[in-house]
Amino acid sequence: MGQLSSAVCQRSVMFPAIEHPLSPALTRGCPDTSTADVAYPAEVGYDYAAVPRELFAPAPAAGLDRWAPLLPPLAAPGLGEGGTPLLEIADGLLVKDESRNPTWSHKDRLNRCTTSAAVAEGAPGIVVASSGNHGASAAAYAARAGLPCVVLASAGAPPAVASFLAAYGATVLAVPEEARWPLMRRIVDELGLHPVSNLTEQHTGHAWGPEGYKTIAYEIFAERGGVPAAVFVPTGYGELLFGVWKGFQELHDLGLADRVPRMFACEPAAGGPLSRALAKGVPAVRVDVGPTAAYAIDSAVSGYRGVAAITRSGGAALLVSDEEMAAAQRELAGAGLWQELSGAAGLAGFRQLRDVEGPVVCIATSSGFKDLGVGATPPEPVEPTWEAVEARLRAAGF
Amino acid sequence: MGQLSSAVCQRSVMFPAIEHPLSPALTRGCPDTSTADVAYPAEVGYDYAAVPRELFAPAPAAGLDRWAPLLPPLAAPGLGEGGTPLLEIADGLLVKDESRNPTWSHKDRLNRCTTSAAVAEGAPGIVVASSGNHGASAAAYAARAGLPCVVLASAGAPPAVASFLAAYGATVLAVPEEARWPLMRRIVDELGLHPVSNLTEQHTGHAWGPEGYKTIAYEIFAERGGVPAAVFVPTGYGELLFGVWKGFQELHDLGLADRVPRMFACEPAAGGPLSRALAKGVPAVRVDVGPTAAYAIDSAVSGYRGVAAITRSGGAALLVSDEEMAAAQRELAGAGLWQELSGAAGLAGFRQLRDVEGPVVCIATSSGFKDLGVGATPPEPVEPTWEAVEARLRAAGF
Numbered sequence: 065m066g067q068l069s070s071a072v073c074q075r076s077v078m079f080p081a082i083e084h085p086l087s088p089a090l091t092r093g094c095p096d097t098s099t100a101d102v103a104y105p106a107e108v109g110y111d112y113a114a115v116p117r118e119l120f121a122p123a124p125a126a127g128l129d130r131w132a133p134l135l136p137p138l139a140a141p142g143l144g145e146g147g148t149p150l151l152e153i154a155d156g157l158l159v160k161d162e163s164r165n166p167t168w169s170h171k172d173r174l175n176r177c178t179t180s181a182a183v184a185e186g187a188p189g190i191v192v193a194s195s196g197n198h199g200a201s202a203a204a205y206a207a208r209a210g211l212p213c214v215v216l217a218s219a220g221a222p223p224a225v226a227s228f229l230a231a232y233g234a235t236v237l238a239v240p241e242e243a244r245w246p247l248m249r250r251i252v253d254e255l256g257l258h259p260v261s262n263l264t265e266q267h268t269g270h271a272w273g274p275e276g277y278k279t280i281a282y283e284i285f286a287e288r289g290g291v292p293a294a295v296f297v298p299t300g301y302g303e304l305l306f307g308v309w310k311g312f313q314e315l316h317d318l319g320l321a322d323r324v325p326r327m328f329a330c331e332p333a334a335g336g337p338l339s340r341a342l343a344k345g346v347p348a349v350r351v352d353v354g355p356t357a358a359y360a361i362d363s364a365v366s367g368y369r370g371v372a373a374i375t376r377s378g379g380a381a382l383l384v385s386d387e388e389m390a391a392a393q394r395e396l397a398g399a400g401l402w403q404e405l406s407g408a409a410g411l412a413g414f415r416q417l418r419d420v421e422g423p424v425v426c427i428a429t430s431s432g433f434k435d436l437g438v439g440a441t442p443p444e445p446v447e448p449t450w451e452a453v454e455a456r457l458r459a460a461g462f
Numbered sequence: 463m464g465q466l467s468s469a470v471c472q473r474s475v476m477f478p479a480i481e482h483p484l485s486p487a488l489t490r491g492c493p494d495t496s497t498a499d500v501a502y503p504a505e506v507g508y509d510y511a512a513v514p515r516e517l518f519a520p521a522p523a524a525g526l527d528r529w530a531p532l533l534p535p536l537a538a539p540g541l542g543e544g545g546t547p548l549l550e551i552a553d554g555l556l557v558k559d560e561s562r563n564p565t566w567s568h569k570d571r572l573n574r575c576t577t578s579a580a581v582a583e584g585a586p587g588i589v590v591a592s593s594g595n596h597g598a599s600a601a602a603y604a605a606r607a608g609l610p611c612v613v614l615a616s617a618g619a620p621p622a623v624a625s626f627l628a629a630y631g632a633t634v635l636a637v638p639e640e641a642r643w644p645l646m647r648r649i650v651d652e653l654g655l656h657p658v659s660n661l662t663e664q665h666t667g668h669a670w671g672p673e674g675y676k677t678i679a680y681e682i683f684a685e686r687g688g689v690p691a692a693v694f695v696p697t698g699y700g701e702l703l704f705g706v707w708k709g710f711q712e713l714h715d716l717g718l719a720d721r722v723p724r725m726f727a728c729e730p731a732a733g734g735p736l737s738r739a740l741a742k743g744v745p746a747v748r749v750d751v752g753p754t755a756a757y758a759i760d761s762a763v764s765g766y767r768g769v770a771a772i773t774r775s776g777g778a779a780l781l782v783s784d785e786e787m788a789a790a791q792r793e794l795a796g797a798g799l800w801q802e803l804s805g806a807a808g809l810a811g812f813r814q815l816r817d818v819e820g821p822v823v824c825i826a827t828s829s830g831f832k833d834l835g836v837g838a839t840p841p842e843p844v845e846p847t848w849e850a851v852e853a854r855l856r857a858a859g860f
């Protein structure tokens with residue numbers, strides 16, 4: 065990195081003829097042109113003749129639109145979802161940062177597709193049952209498409225997530241968890257709103273939804289020129305897991321990739337319906353869910369999509385504890401990525417398994433702003449004297 | 463949109479030979495294979511022979527790395543900053559959504575460059591004074607580069623932003639606003655930490671910082687094949703304003719663009735040092751700042767960079783009230799973009815000016831999660847009966 069830079073100097077912004085060496089960076093303005101009264105800033109100067117003109121050549125369509133041939137018709141306008149970075153945080157360990165989507169989670173890829181179905185079918189609006197990311201994402205895509213949206217929210221979401229759900233102008237109704245699906249079915253049947261989350265007792269979900277998640281596989285393949293050995297996925301209902309697997313399977317079937325990665329579902333240990341379904345050899349089960357702060361993936365019910373992704377890829381379902389997710393969350397933040405607890409479940413699963421041959425991709429699904437407990441610990445004030453500040457910094461190892 | 467899709471049908475995930483028409487979307491699973499016990503999901507099927515193989519051809523480097531020839535040497539590792547979407551929310555009105563950066567604000571473009579200077583110079587760490595976005599972004603880039611980071615935070619940041627500042631492992635010290643710069647200079651002088659925010663009484667800032675913001679201009683030009691007539695920029699110290707202007711000026715000087723957009727600084731009416739400096743014809747002033755919720759841009763002091771961008775582009779500095787920013791924030795959310803209040807200042811300025819010929823770009827700088835008041839209004843619970851829910855939905859216009 066850096067060897068391609070055409071930067072050659074630093075200049076005064078006021079008097080560009082006054083040049084300084086490129087380094088060290090001028091952090092107090094231009095030393096020659098600043099006066100006692102005015103601190104004039106400096107900027108970087110370049111050898112413009114050395115800049116390759118093809119730098120500004122058109123790039124492929126951005127985000128999901130790039131993959132339109134392999135998606136359902138995208139009748140709903142987009143918000144620039146997809147095209148998220150793949151970051152190597154350790155040797156052979158890659159993280160796909162899905163907090164970089166329009167509503168800062170992977171759900172935007174799904175909702176572009178589900179809202180497209182609603183638009184294509186002329187639905188008068190959409191309805192979604194969600195504790196957070198899915199609902200806010202659906203509300204954003206409905207707003208973008210000019211469709212009304214109803215969100216049946218769980219009462220237990222963090223306060224910031226309640227603001228998030230309400231931000232896009234949807235009608236948000238807080239109801240007890242067990243009432244959400246019966247009410248949603250009724251809203252669909254009586255008002256004709258298009259459902260963009262699950263309607264059935266077991267999880268089936270929207271047929272077009274996981275298609276959006278396939279694009280994660282396409283992006284990884286296009287960026288790396290190959291596929292990883294394994295992918296670790298935070299797993300609630302298994303839709304993301306299935307979609308990513310399907311994308312890799314398609315790349316294999318198209319003759320582009322020589323293998324399909326092993327898919328690892330990473331469920332909160334407090335629940336884990338997919339793990340249970342696989343152990344019992346059944347398509348789906350319902351489990352009791354104990355206490356967990358991973359509220360975005362604490363599903364009580366699984367669906368056949370998860371079973372298909374795991375069994376067809378030779379993968380496995382892993383149960384990760386809140387402590388393991390918290391450790392993974394710290395590891396990600398230490399690499400510059402602040403994820404919500406659920407979003408770190410993929411890395412938690414990888415760290416639990418240890419002996420997986422790489423390269424490995426962990427999907428990180430969502431921003432740390434959405435966690436329970438955010439805002440609970442204000443920074444400790446320090447006396448604003450150099451002595452007090454120096455003591456604190458020395459204690460911190462500076 | 464949508465005409466390129468190769469989707470042809472829906473299939474049972476369990477029994478792929480069972481096909482259904484592509485539309486309407488199956489939202490209750492496959493009707494043929496589901497049984498009384500198991501709801502089997504459906505998925506979308508494609509005519510894979512029709513998919514163009516060049517779909518997976520390599521794209522240019524993503525984000526800031528694409529523009530390395532026109533940036534200072536990028537010695538610090540990136541987090542995939544840049545490459546944000548440009549969304550048309552009304553005819554000729556485009557929004558550049560900078561909430562899509564690694565720490566969900568434009569500041570990441572700057573901190574990739576400033577941290578690169580710290581790495582190149584072998585600094586033992588970095589220090590930043592910030593009420594929010596700048597500090598968290600610096601902490602993330604320091605973490606990614608393996609450098610310790612000190613954040614001198616204002617005590618008045620929202621609680622969620624305090625969690626954000628602390629998330630990346632920096633040493634966060636909350637001190638009164640007026641103590642931040644003297645302490646910062648002392649930390650630089652005594653501990654040798656590299657400063658990535660301003661050090662001087664008037665604003666000069668880091669010479670390498672605004673270079674990162676130039677990439678916003680490059681991205682707009684590369685995506686549109688031309689430049690807009692005007693750009694509206696939320697403005698605190700004027701670094702973003704200057705950087706975006708410089709990028710467009712370079713495109714003009716390189717012979718690629720035929721004009722430079724008029725740059726409009728959008729400052730909170732509660733302060734507005736750049737407006738004052740321009741009115742007085744001086745490089746920089748200090749003003750008193752009244753109450754405003756736009757805490758991310760409520761600067762008391764301006765710098766010559768802002769004056770240069772406005773005067774050299776034939777633009778102007780606008781003062782926008784909190785009410786105007788709140789209206790712009792609602793307009794953006796209604797298009798699917800939830801911004802913090804400060805982040806909507808660009809659109810607020812455009813709406814104030816009215817008669818600007820397009821196309822126009824408003825820079826939207828940061829996620830709504832960072833606002834004051836987020837989490838203050840939980841959704842009103844509704845009785846979980848169909849009668850109660852129906853009444854609420856009818857009242858909402860459904």
